[in-house]
Amino acid sequence: MKNKLILSVEKLQCKRNNFILFNCISFKVFEGGLVIIKGNNGTGKTSLLHSLCGLVSFEGKVNWKIEKKKIGYLGHHMGLKDYETAEEFIAFWKKIYNSKVNSDKIIKFFSLDKFLYKPIGALSFGQKKKLSFARLLLLESKIWLLDEPFSGMDNKNKKLIADAIKRHINKKGITILSTHDQTKLLNIHTKQEVRIV
């Protein structure tokens, strides 16, 4: 049975200060699909993700076939407060999203229990990123847009994140991620690559 179409992008073009970042980008994403946006630094990978969120103005067509009110996004800025503890952070976003997800499972999955009561300011970059991923899981969104999810992570945590993405895809969610890194970890048959030059 063919999967349901979730997103169709046609001839997407994005400009910054009259300079064309990328041009004529087209792809379709079906249920359980994974799109990897590849490109060097400054080619517009983040802008492409932002245009899919509707944050940046663009030319072309971006058609979401499902309600895109709840987009799970993970960017360079992680929205973390140094004075908060990891536990407070999770509790806050659970309230904000009115999430029914069992946060203990997420804490266990990302091994957050070791630094749950530490202030976020004292955590390493990788630990902060895992915490940001925890928020993504709390949202229970079908759409994941991830900007460089593997950057700054060690091999063990890269695998952990790849596992989270695979689980999401198995649940018929879609993931669009940007990277200039190798993506051998994500061996998924629905994988398609979009290269920005």
Added chain:
Amino acid sequence: MFKVFIAILQKDLRENFLSNKAWFSISFFMLSLLIFPLSFGKGNLEEQNIIIPAIWIAALFSNLIALEQMYKDDFKDGTLLYYSINGISMSIIVVAKCISHWLFCGLPIAIIAPICSYIFSGESNNFYLFLTLFLGTAILTLIGSPISAIMLGISARGPMLTFITLPFYLPTIIFGVMGSNVTNNNINAEIYLLLAILSLGIVIFPILTIKILRTVIN
């Protein structure tokens, strides 16, 4: 929706409580008030009836100090971006931010000011001072909110914020000082004017802030 509002308000209040910025605003108010009797002399201060304008000037600048931080941290660390992408209503965020800003930089000033007035001038009937400051500081917060939002993308925000905000504060200061000076008067037009500005401000300024924040985030 109400739960989200309470959660954001609690987080903001906690952030204000833990950061030095909000306390700095209150201590700035107290310190700048202390300068007036030192420079004018206590006798002159009473004779020339300077204490009320002095309180208002100090209130204005302490409000300005805290204004810069209103949306800055949330914008810098990406929290505003996550709220926006995840479909959290901007109106909830703006209202929560305005309330927490006023609770830290407006209400304490309105409470402390009558005590300061009594200490410096011996004036014991300070109800109108409290009332005008209670309304006036809320107006200052509301006026400052869209200006603080519009300054988010600018690097030299501090001086710009002061220059842009001050002219908009003038009517509030004028009516506030005039309203505070009236004693035993049943018809206090200035307080009604402040109430009118506040009523309009509650409607207009949050909407303006929401529009600006959306543009700045995008």
